[in-house]
Amino acid sequence: MTAQELYNAILTKKSYLCVGLDTDSRRIPAHLQREPDPVAAFNRQIIEATADYAVAYKPNIAFYEAQGPRGWESLQRTLEYIPKNCFTIADAKRGDIGNTSGLYARTFFDPASSGLDFDAVTVAPYMGQDSVEPFLEFANKWVILLALTSNAGSADFQQLPVQGEKLYEKVIRTSQTWAGADRMMYVVGATRADELAHIRTLIPDHFLLVPGVGAQGGSLADVSRFGLNRQCGLLVNASRSILYASGGTDFALRAADEARTLQREMAGYL
Numbered sequence: 508m509t510a511q512e513l514y515n516a517i518l519t520k521k522s523y524l525c526v527g528l529d530t531d532s533r534r535i536p537a538h539l540q541r542e543p544d545p546v547a548a549f550n551r552q553i554i555e556a557t558a559d560y561a562v563a564y565k566p567n568i569a570f571y572e573a574q575g576p577r578g579w580e581s582l583q584r585t586l587e588y589i590p591k592n593c594f595t596i597a598d599a600k601r602g603d604i605g606n607t608s609g610l611y612a613r614t615f616f617d618p619a620s621s622g623l624d625f626d627a628v629t630v631a632p633y634m635g636q637d638s639v640e641p642f643l644e645f646a647n648k649w650v651i652l653l654a655l656t657s658n659a660g661s662a663d664f665q666q667l668p669v670q671g672e673k674l675y676e677k678v679i680r681t682s683q684t685w686a687g688a689d690r691m692m693y694v695v696g697a698t699r700a701d702e703l704a705h706i707r708t709l710i711p712d713h714f715l716l717v718p719g720v721g722a723q724g725g726s727l728a729d730v731s732r733f734g735l736n737r738q739c740g741l742l743v744n745a746s747r748s749i750l751y752a753s754g755g756t757d758f759a760l761r762a763a764d765e766a767r768t769l770q771r772e773m774a775g776y777l
Contacts, residue, residue: 508594508626508647509647509689510688510689510714510738513562513563513594513714514738514739516562516592516593516594517562517739517777518777520559520560520561520562520770521770521773521774521777522560522561522562522769522770522773522774523562523739523741523742523743523773523777524557524560524561524562524563524742524743524745524766524769524770524773525561525562525563525564525565525594525596525716525742525743525744525745526553526554526557526561526563526564526565526744526745526746526749526766527564527565527566527567527598527718527744527745527746527747527749527750528550528553528554528564528565528566528567528570528585528746528750529566529567529570529746529747529750530546530549530550530553530566530570530581530750531570532545532546532570532574534750534751534754535549536549536754536755536756536758538756544577544580544581544584546571546574546578546581546585547580547581547584547585547588549758550566550581550584550585550588551584551585551588552758552759552762553749553750553758553759553762554585554588554589554590555588555759556759556760556762556763556766557749557762557763557766558590558593559767560763560766560767560769560770561593561766561770562593562594562742563593563594563595563596563742563744564589564593564594564595564596565595565596565597565598565716565744565746566582566585566586566596566597566598567598567746568582568597568598568599582623583622583623586623586624586625594626594627594742595625595626595627596625596626596627596628596629596651596716596742597615597623597625597627597628597629598629599611599614599615599628599629600629600630600631600653601628601629601630601631602630602631602632602633602634602638602639603634603638604634604637604638605637605638605640605641606641608630608637608638608639608640608641608642609641609644611628611641611642612628612641612642612644612645612648615628616628616642616645616648617645625648626648626649627648627649627650627651627692628642628648628649628650628651629651629652629653629694629716630642630650630651630652630653631652631653632652632653632678632682636681636682636685639652639682639685640685643685643686643690648690649690649691649692650686650690650691650692651691651692651693651694651716652678652682652691652692652693652694653693653694654675654678654679654693654694654695654706655675655694655695655696655699655702655706656694656695656696656699657696657697657698657699657718657719657725658696661696676709679693679706679709679710680709683710688710688712688713688714691713692713692714692715692716692742693706693710693713693714693715693716694715694716694717694718695715695716695717695734696717696718696719696725697717697718697719697720697725697726697727697729697730697743698719698725700725700726700729700730700732700733700734701729701733703715703729703730703733703734704733706734707733707734707736711736712736712738712740713740714739714740714741714742715734715740715741715742716742716744717730717734717741717742717743717744718744718746719744720743720744720745720748720769727743727769727772727773727776728772728776730743731743731773731776732776735776735777739777743769743773745765745766745769748765749762749765749766750762752764752765
């Protein structure tokens with residue numbers, strides 16, 4: 508999916524909602540536990556309930572890896588359930604030496620190799636350019652670099668001064684030489700909304716993937732105020748607030764309600 512196609516989807520749905528499929532097998536409603544693949548069955552109903560309101564879906568790969576081989580099967584089925592007009596993100600946070608990154612890229616971008624065909628993958632930039640470039644070798648695929656995250660430990664490194672600027676600023680400036688706004692996005696936590704205005708001066712045209720709205724307490728109003736650009740430039744992720752809006756048989760209906768509420772607020776900001 509190109510940047511223009513993503514923007515068109517945003518305009519069509521009046522939404523920049525990304526639904527995070529962080530599906531914990533221990534929190535799946537009891538009535539689905541009898542299914543052959545409870546995780547995939549749960550995800551399918553979530554996707555069907557929210558597809559009118561979301562432009563992107565983001566499985567967090569750790570939730571599937573924790574299930575071993577059957578988790579990878581659940582992930583593949585989940586990806587097949589996502590409508591083709593939605594942007595798909597493998598939230599894998601990979602990053603290693605070049606040849607290993609190349610294999611990670613094949614994992615998420617080469618269906619002939621792994622059976623998976625995501626639009627984008629999240630990547631940790633700590634090991635530098637040669638650890639990121641293998642992901643960019645796949646045409647029309649996106650790298651989403653971790654930039655300024657919302658966890659408490661982010662201050663340990665991301666905010667450190669390096670040659671007159673913070674480390675996360677250095678990451679953003681340097682990585683722009685690796686790919687343009689048509690191939691590179693950045694992760695910026697919703698609880699960092701006060702710094703979004705500054706980040707927009709560094710990358711005015713790039714898309715930002717913004718987790719942390721909903722259960723983590725991030726403000727959609729603040730993120731939208733400081734993060735929107737002339738082609739939206741935002742994918743705002745919500746996971747637990749949608750997935751676990753209810754633990755009963757009505758979980759999909761409640762998920763739809765939560766997604767619709769966010770979409771309507773987003774439509775106003777657009």
